[in-house]
Amino acid sequence: MSDTQEVDIIDQVVSQEYKYGFSTDIEMETAPMGLSEDIVRFISSKKNEPEWMLEWRLKAYRYWLTLEEPNWQNFDLKPINYQDIIYYAAPKEKIKLDSLDQVDPELLKTFEKLGISLSEQKRLSGVAVDAVFDSVSIATTFKDQLYEKGVIFCAISEALHEHPELVKKYIGSVVPYTDNYFSALNAAVFSDGSFVYIPKGVRCPMELSTYFRINAENTGQFERTLIIADDNSYVSYLEGCTAPMRDENQLHAAVVELIAMEKAEIKYSTVQNWYPGDKDGKGGIYNFVTKRGSCEGAHSKISWTQVETGSAITWKYPSCILKGDYSTGEFFSVAVTNNRQIADTGTKMIHIGKHTKSRIVSKGISAGKSHNSYRGLVKINKRAENARNHTQCDSMLIGDRSGAHTFPYIEINNKTAQVEHEASTSKIGEDQIFYCNQRGIGTEEAVGLIVNGFCKEVLNQLPMEFAVEAQKLLAVSLEGSVG
Amino acid sequence: MDYRPWSINKKKMLSINDLKAEIEGKKILNGLSLEVKAGEIHAIMGPNGAGKSTLSSVLAGRTEYEVTSGSVSYEGKNLLDMSPEDRAREGLFLAFQYPIEIPGVSTTNFLKTAVNEKRKYLGLDPMEATDFLKMMREKMDYVEMDKSLTSRSLNEGFSGGEKKRNEVFQMAMLEPKLCIMDETDSGLDIDALRLVSNGVNKLRNKDNAFLVITHYQRLLDYIVPDFVHVLYKGRIVKSGDKELAKELEAKGYDWIKQEVEANS
Ligand SMILES: Nc1ncnc2c1ncn2[C@@H]1O[C@H](COP(=O)(O)OP(=O)(O)O)[C@@H](O)[C@H]1O
Numbered sequence: 048m049s050d051t052q053e054v055d056i057i058d059q060v061v062s063q064e065y066k067y068g069f070s071t072d073i074e075m076e077t078a079p080m081g082l083s084e085d086i087v088r089f090i091s092s093k094k095n096e097p098e099w100m101l102e103w104r105l106k107a108y109r110y111w112l113t114l115e116e117p118n119w120q121n122f123d124l125k126p127i128n129y130q131d132i133i134y135y136a137a138p139k140e141k142i143k144l145d146s147l148d149q150v151d152p153e154l155l156k157t158f159e160k161l162g163i164s165l166s167e168q169k170r171l172s173g174v175a176v177d178a179v180f181d182s183v184s185i186a187t188t189f190k191d192q193l194y195e196k197g198v199i200f201c202a203i204s205e206a207l208h209e210h211p212e213l214v215k216k217y218i219g220s221v222v223p224y225t226d227n228y229f230s231a232l233n234a235a236v237f238s239d240g241s242f243v244y245i246p247k248g249v250r251c252p253m254e255l256s257t258y259f260r261i262n263a264e265n266t267g268q269f270e271r272t273l274i275i276a277d278d279n280s281y282v283s284y285l286e287g288c289t290a291p292m293r294d295e296n297q298l299h300a301a302v303v304e305l306i307a308m309e310k311a312e313i314k315y316s317t318v319q320n321w322y323p324g325d326k327d328g329k330g331g332i333y334n335f336v337t338k339r340g341s342c343e344g345a346h347s348k349i350s351w352t353q354v355e356t357g358s359a360i361t362w363k364y365p366s367c368i369l370k371g372d373y374s375t376g377e378f379f380s381v382a383v384t385n386n387r388q389i390a391d392t393g394t395k396m397i398h399i400g401k402h403t404k405s406r407i408v409s410k411g412i413s414a415g416k417s418h419n420s421y422r423g424l425v426k427i428n429k430r431a432e433n434a435r436n437h438t439q440c441d442s443m444l445i446g447d448r449s450g451a452h453t454f455p456y457i458e459i460n461n462k463t464a465q466v467e468h469e470a471s472t473s474k475i476g477e478d479q480i481f482y483c484n485q486r487g488i489g490t491e492e493a494v495g496l497i498v499n500g501f502c503k504e505v506l507n508q509l510p511m512e513f514a515v516e517a518q519k520l521l522a523v524s525l526e527g528s529v530g
Numbered sequence: 531m532d533y534r535p536w537s538i539n540k541k542k543m544l545s546i547n548d549l550k551a552e553i554e555g556k557k558i559l560n561g562l563s564l565e566v567k568a569g570e571i572h573a574i575m576g577p578n579g580a581g582k583s584t585l586s587s588v589l590a591g592r593t594e595y596e597v598t599s600g601s602v603s604y605e606g607k608n609l610l611d612m613s614p615e616d617r618a619r620e621g622l623f624l625a626f627q628y629p630i631e632i633p634g635v636s637t638t639n640f641l642k643t644a645v646n647e648k649r650k651y652l653g654l655d656p657m658e659a660t661d662f663l664k665m666m667r668e669k670m671d672y673v674e675m676d677k678s679l680t681s682r683s684l685n686e687g688f689s690g691g692e693k694k695r696n697e698v699f700q701m702a703m704l705e706p707k708l709c710i711m712d713e714t715d716s717g718l719d720i721d722a723l724r725l726v727s728n729g730v731n732k733l734r735n736k737d738n739a740f741l742v743i744t745h746y747q748r749l750l751d752y753i754v755p756d757f758v759h760v761l762y763k764g765r766i767v768k769s770g771d772k773e774l775a776k777e778l779e780a781k782g783y784d785w786i787k788q789e790v791e792a793n794s
């Protein structure tokens with residue numbers, strides 16, 4: 048293919064459709080714009096929180112005031128004006144509802160349109176859903192059935208009232224508010240999110256899932272998720288998210304904390320599809336998220352799987368602290384960027400216990416003028432005898448105006464460690480596309496097929512119900528990226 | 531001489547008329563004409579660089595090649611106006627000289643997509659999974675393809691022979707009307723050659739046609755052509771029956787080159 052043709056083809060990067068760009072017209076109750084101690088108090092009082100929670104928020108807020116926005120990134124970030132953001136927005140007349148019949152039909156319709164049915168008859172079988180709309184949890188399905196098994200699955204605001212001892216013990220234990228700029232901000236203003244507790248010896252009978260929807264204008268979303276898997280338990284959890292198309296950037300700064308006790312296993316999957324902005328980079332979500340899991344007990348396991356297709360900028364490093372001996376951390380990631388999107392994502396694997404193992408598989412796909420970086424740390428502490436890590440980072444470029452970068456950091460303080468790193472970069476070949484064309488497969492389909500093949504190892508990690516969705520999503524995100 | 535009952539009333543399938551094509555300003559096809567009717571097998575032979583692969587690429591619709599003049603009609607339609615995928619869906623198949631690898635995509639998945647895209651184009655519903663698998667098993671027998679190959683990544687790590695067999699297997703699955711085989715025999719040992727040829731012979735019928743590009747007459751012992759053409763410097767300079775292939779095998783291409791130079 049000649050250069051001019053190549054450029055022509057890539058210039059056709061226009062047709063990317065974001066299916067979820069609609070907004071819901073509903074009466075909202077919002078906090079006044081801007082951030083102050085009063086806003087923090089406002090949010091806390093909206094949730095009727097215990098005093099200790101408010102104190103914790105205020106400490107976080109005061110700490111946040113002392114910090115500066117991070118500036119180590121390899122791209123320009125327009126400074127965010129934190130006084131131009133609304134920190135609380137909730138659909139009106141919603142207190143806590145006992146039954147879905149009381150949920151505003153507009154909201155049910157919204158989630159229906161997003162493919163998340165909250166109504167009794169049409170629920171995805173085998174998946175319990177917590178639906179979060181802007182700052183509040185709207186509904187949690189299958190709660191009672193789960194409770195019979197002793198599994199707690201509810202909004203974190205509810206857990207604060209129903210299970211305060213658990214929340215108090217674990218909130219901030221893996222991601223303290225002092226961790227970073229956005230974790231401090233989140234601790235101060237988080238409004239909702241999901242809470243999960245799996246008791247000893249219980250295998251959670253269904254997939255748990257939270258669906259986040261940003262709707263209101265000028266708001267930020269700051270949810271907080273806390274999952275605790277007690278000894279010998281297992282849970283698989285999935286998170287999905289979308290937002291309307293708006294010209295302004297919107298901030299999403301979530302915190303997720305996972306705690307796995309002895310022989311417990313947590314599988315956490317994300318399909319991230321926030322609005323990515325238009326083809327010129329206007330609008331879109333800033334996705335600055337802190338996700339971390341702690342393998343507290345021996346033989347515990349935490350596995351992160353993420354499919355990142357949305358957001359204007361993604362900054363996120365789901366990590367594992369491998370404290371328990373023989374514990375395992377895994378990170379499987381697909382990040383797709385198109386147009387002007389930026390993704391800087393990876394993981395940290397901190398080996399503390401003996402015989403700890405970690406595995407990292409990262410697949411980055413960049414199209415358009417986007418930039419896609421893998422940034423990861425593997426750290427082996429002094430007393431982590433016989434720790435093992437295997438890292439594999441593969442990048443695929445579509446067109447020649449996108450960028451792929453890899454920043455692997457390795458710190459080894461114990462001689463018995465075995466750490467392996469493999470990396471590759473490939474370009475989606477005209478030859479591959481033509482071969483597919485010649486078999487009757489159109490170009491868009493061909494790109495989808497090739498990209499899905501490239502990501503197969505990661506997609507295989509997703510629960511069945513979502514793997515198919517994720518495959519379609521990958522194809523849609525890359526629509527128009529090749530001729 | 532032609533013993534096949536369908537040789538009467540043959541339908542015209544492909545007419546190439548004075549085709550000229552170039553790449554990056556380099557003229558490669560220089561006025562090529564060829565007629566192929568349903569039920570026929572045409573062998574195309576010629577020295578390296580004569581333009582054989584270019585011809586197959588142009589017919590399949592590779593955009594790198596610019597057609598500067600001439601016309602190609604396929605089943606009554608203007609082939610050159612059609613996208614590569616529509617040509618394929620209309621029944622044109624190219625067995626690649628160098629099959630392409632697609633990591634992470636199994637042959638099964640690839641073919642399921644291809645078969646269903648074609649069906650969609652023809653206004654048919656996707657094939658039922660069980661029917662599809664049954665068809666796979668049936669067609670795998672054509673080339674005695676090992677079942678384990680179909681679940682591996684397409685062509686990745688396949689031996690040369692396996693790749694070529696996979697091309698013929700795909701051909702069997704897609705049931706094309708016009709099959710273009712670009713040096714499917716090169717790099718095959720005698721057993722693989724027999725398997726591939728058997729596959730082709732099982733596939734041929736009165737409604738399809740084959741354009742077999744080859745360097746060697748030995749393939750034509752198995753796949754017996756109705757016509758043999760010699761391609762040289764982008765044109766067909768000599769046509770004959772299968773005896774011509776034998777003559778080329780015995781005497782090489784020099785005498786043809788000389789004939790051409792003498793006449794020009
Ligand atoms: N992409 C290309 N760029 C430049 N020249 C090419 C290209 N492809 C083929 N050619 C040239 O065109 C001529 C015909 O090639 P080809 O069709 O592959 O011949 P054959 O298959 O008969 O060996 C050769 O001289 C070859 O070098």
Ligand SMILES: [Mg+2]
Nearest residue numbers: 582583627713
């Ligand atoms: Mg060739």
